[in-house]
Amino acid sequence: MVLHADLHSHSSASDGTTPPADVMARAAAAGLDVIGLTDHDTVAGHAEAAAALAPGLTLLPGMELSCRRDGHSVHMLAYLFDPADPELAAEMAAIRESRVSRAREMVARLAEMGVPVTWEQVSRIAAGGVVGRPHIARALAEVGAVPTPADAFSPDWIGAGGRAYVSRYALDPGRAIALVGAAGGVTVLAHPRGVGRGWQIPDEVIAELAGAGLSGIEINHPQQDEQQRSRLRVLAATLGLIPSGGSDDHGELTGFRLGVEQAPEGSYQALVERASGGAPIVG
Numbered sequence: 001m002v003l004h005a006d007l008h009s010h011s012s013a014s015d016g017t018t019p020p021a022d023v024m025a026r027a028a029a030a031g032l033d034v035i036g037l038t039d040h041d042t043v044a045g046h047a048e049a050a051a052a053l054a055p056g057l058t059l060l061p062g063m064e065l066s067c068r069r070d071g072h073s074v075h076m077l078a079y080l081f082d083p084a085d086p087e088l089a090a091e092m093a094a095i096r097e098s099r100v101s102r103a104r105e106m107v108a109r110l111a112e113m114g115v116p117v118t119w120e121q122v123s124r125i126a127a128g129g130v131v132g133r134p135h136i137a138r139a140l141a142e143v144g145a146v147p148t149p150a151d152a153f154s155p156d157w158i159g160a161g162g163r164a165y166v167s168r169y170a171l172d173p174g175r176a177i178a179l180v181g182a183a184g185g186v187t188v189l190a191h192p193r194g195v196g197r198g199w200q201i202p203d204e205v206i207a208e209l210a211g212a213g214l215s216g217i218e219i220n221h222p223q224q225d226e227q228q229r230s231r232l233r234v235l236a237a238t239l240g241l242i243p244s245g246g247s248d249d250h251g252e253l254t255g256f257r258l259g260v261e262q263a264p265e266g267s268y269q270a271l272v273e274r275a276s277g278g279a280p281i282v283g
């Protein structure tokens with residue numbers, strides 16, 4: 001029997017467009033056995049998700065930590081850690097606070113550029129979730145500055161290094177691995193070769209992170225093609241990393257794609273075996 005596990009998804013607790021309960025309902029409808037909820041820098045969606053599980057669906061509690069290495073953004077998926085661990089909780093809070101201050105600064109820069117986007121508008125779109133660039137992108141589309149939210153991620157707007165772009169506080173990936181590990185969790189490097197993500201994380205860096213205690217790397221991801229996947233499979237085997245996968249669904253923003261990418265057979269169980277800070281929640 002094949003286990004269908006999508007280990008990467010977002011809800012409105014960060015920059016997804018649908019509430020955690022709705023993500024769980026869509027996961028069940030997509031025929032998944034396991035769904036990883038990995039909102040950016042927050043576990044705020046877990047309780048609602050756990051309460052909404054259909055029978056037969058298992059929630060893998062997680063998050064996607066914002067990291068930076070050599071000036072490049074790096075995303076680190078973390079699962080089954082103790083969210084009450086003081087050091088980890090403090091870092092997560094620092095990242096979220098920095099997200100708010102940088103978003104406010106980007107809105108201020110857009111205002112200077114003559115774009116009628118306001119903080120109130122961005123806050124309304126974020127609706128209490130962890131604010132991110134996708135919320136500002138939707139605001140830009142709302143006022144007609146760009147045709148679609150995706151068009152906002154360009155050098156003219158809020159793409160990395162763009163006119164209104166502001167960077168934010170982020171963790172060193174090695175420190176993220178250590179923090180999550182100390183909280184009993186496991187880490188998986190997200191979309192290391194994602195097309196359109198800027199930095200293709202070099203083999204040497206992935207090897208270094210493996211040495212620092214990284215458990216897995218994401219191989220099956222919508223932004224990685226077959227050529228990249230086969231290279232990553234070889235790298236994972238060489239470094240002893242668990243090959244993982246997920247849809248990185250953000251609801252409407254990514255065209256409702258839960259389940260289109262899944263973790264290779266056996267990977268979910270391997271990750272759970274390595275973790276001690278929490279357990280999957282069975283519906």
Ligand SMILES: [Zn+2]
Nearest residue numbers: 064075190191
């Ligand atoms: Zn990511």
Ligand SMILES: [Zn+2]
Nearest residue numbers: 008010064248
């Ligand atoms: Zn993601």
